[in-house]
Amino acid sequence: MSRSVRTRPEGSGRGLSEAYDTALLDLDGVVYAGGNAIAHAVDSLASARAGGMHLAYVTNNALRTPDAVAEHLTELGIPTGADDVITSAQAVARLIAEQVPSGARVLVIGGEGLRVALRERGLEPVESAEDDPAAVVQGFGGPDLPWGRFAEACYAIARGVPWYASNTDLTIPGARGIAPGNGAAVEVVRIATGAEPQVAGKPLPPMHRETILRTGAQRPLVVGDRLDTDIEGAFNGEVDSLLVLTGVTDGAQLLAAPPQHRPTYVDADLRGLLTGQPEVTREGDGDARFRCGGWTATAGQDRLELTGDGAALDGLRALCAAAWTAGGDAACGLDSGKALARLGL
Numbered sequence: 001m002s003r004s005v006r007t008r009p010e011g012s013g014r015g016l017s018e019a020y021d022t023a024l025l026d027l028d029g030v031v032y033a034g035g036n037a038i039a040h041a042v043d044s045l046a047s048a049r050a051g052g053m054h055l056a057y058v059t060n061n062a063l064r065t066p067d068a069v070a071e072h073l074t075e076l077g078i079p080t081g082a083d084d085v086i087t088s089a090q091a092v093a094r095l096i097a098e099q100v101p102s103g104a105r106v107l108v109i110g111g112e113g114l115r116v117a118l119r120e121r122g123l124e125p126v127e128s129a130e131d132d133p134a135a136v137v138q139g140f141g142g143p144d145l146p147w148g149r150f151a152e153a154c155y156a157i158a159r160g161v162p163w164y165a166s167n168t169d170l171t172i173p174g175a176r177g178i179a180p181g182n183g184a185a186v187e188v189v190r191i192a193t194g195a196e197p198q199v200a201g202k203p204l205p206p207m208h209r210e211t212i213l214r215t216g217a218q219r220p221l222v223v224g225d226r227l228d229t230d231i232e233g234a235f236n237g238e239v240d241s242l243l244v245l246t247g248v249t250d251g252a253q254l255l256a257a258p259p260q261h262r263p264t265y266v267d268a269d270l271r272g273l274l275t276g277q278p279e280v281t282r283e284g285d286g287d288a289r290f291r292c293g294g295w296t297a298t299a300g301q302d303r304l305e306l307t308g309d310g311a312a313l314d315g316l317r318a319l320c321a322a323a324w325t326a327g328g329d330a331a332c333g334l335d336s337g338k339a340l341a342r343l344g345l
Contacts (some may be wrong), residue, residue, distance in 0.1 A: 001319040002218055009263065009264065009265055009320055009321070011277050012265070015273070016275055017047070018051065020220060021054060021218050021219045022053065022054040022218075023053055023054070024056050024211055024239075025061060025214070025223045026222075026223065026224040026230050026247075027058065028200075029248055030225050030244055030246060030270070031270070032072075033071070033173050033246070036175060037076045037077070038246045039246075041270045045078050047274055048087055051274075055212050056214075057073065058083075058207070059085070059140055060140075060167035060229060061088070061109040061113075062113045063109055063180070064087075064112070065087075065117075068112075069082075072123070082213070087117065088139065088172045088215075090114040090120070091201060092137055093121045094200075094208070097122065098122070100135050102123075104124065105124045105126045106126065106133055106134065107126055107127070107137070108137055109141065109149045109150065110139030110145070111145075114139045121168070126297035133161055135161060135313040136157055136161050136162070137163075138197065145185070150185065154192045159191045163189070163329040164197055166201050167183065167202065167207075171248060192333035200254060203228065203229050203345075210265040212237075221239070221240050221241065221242055222234035222237075222241040223241070224247075225248055227261035227263075228261060230243070234264075241264050245269070245345075246268070254266065254320060255319055255324075256333070266313065266316060267313065278317065279292070280317050283296065289323040290318045290325075291318060293314025294308045294314065295306075295307070295315035295316075297321065303337075304326075306339040310336075319336065
């Protein structure tokens, strides 16, 4: 089946940790939220690693260095080395280094992760538009990033200095809920300058290239919670993906996903790495009617209909097949409220 017209989640007779050699795991909303491990993450990752799967942690959050991320994961009970962490700061630093002279100054609007990544590429981080930078780079700076940093970016960009962004995620999940992400900060500078940055992070190719270069993955599986970064990034990189429902994506958003946002597999949390994925089968020849487990889902005239009982995730998988078939190359516009209510999603 063409990746461009995925109409149902795929099945796997083997556990995903056996079927793929490397898991490319997002962090926020997948492994942890607000610094605390998400339920079942630690044990699931330990089992996947013990079974021979390589675990790599791929994050659009450019604030922390790979060393800091690895230390945090290790403290949570997930033994990790800095080489196992790939950040959008590293991807954007490589992108800049390919376009400016070695040793060039780069104005940093963000945190230490950006500065370390730039130095790794032989570039010099600076703090002011008056430092004659060859580029401006913007990454997530955390809640305490001063407003004046955006002004420095604007001053340099107005003089014609090229602008780069680590990523454009509008939100970031935390312990207290959803907070503004780097994409919201990028919008501030975009509105003030009218300029457009070159972006490196998921879902764009520079991040996928950085990840493959650093991990050497042959059969990678992208694991994420966001449709517009993790899953679209897997689509762009032509690799398979697992969506976990522990972050920002809910059932309604998944059902309405256009082709580039449709994951290969769907599961509640990281325990999905350890199990096979059930097949979703079509019932009949012409109708958008699909079965998974004890559930049957049909795309009706104006809504998605669900009958049966069993595991809620099986019902969601069946609903995805009906919704994605009804949507075709676009997002499904059918009402899904009653069907999702039956599943408690």
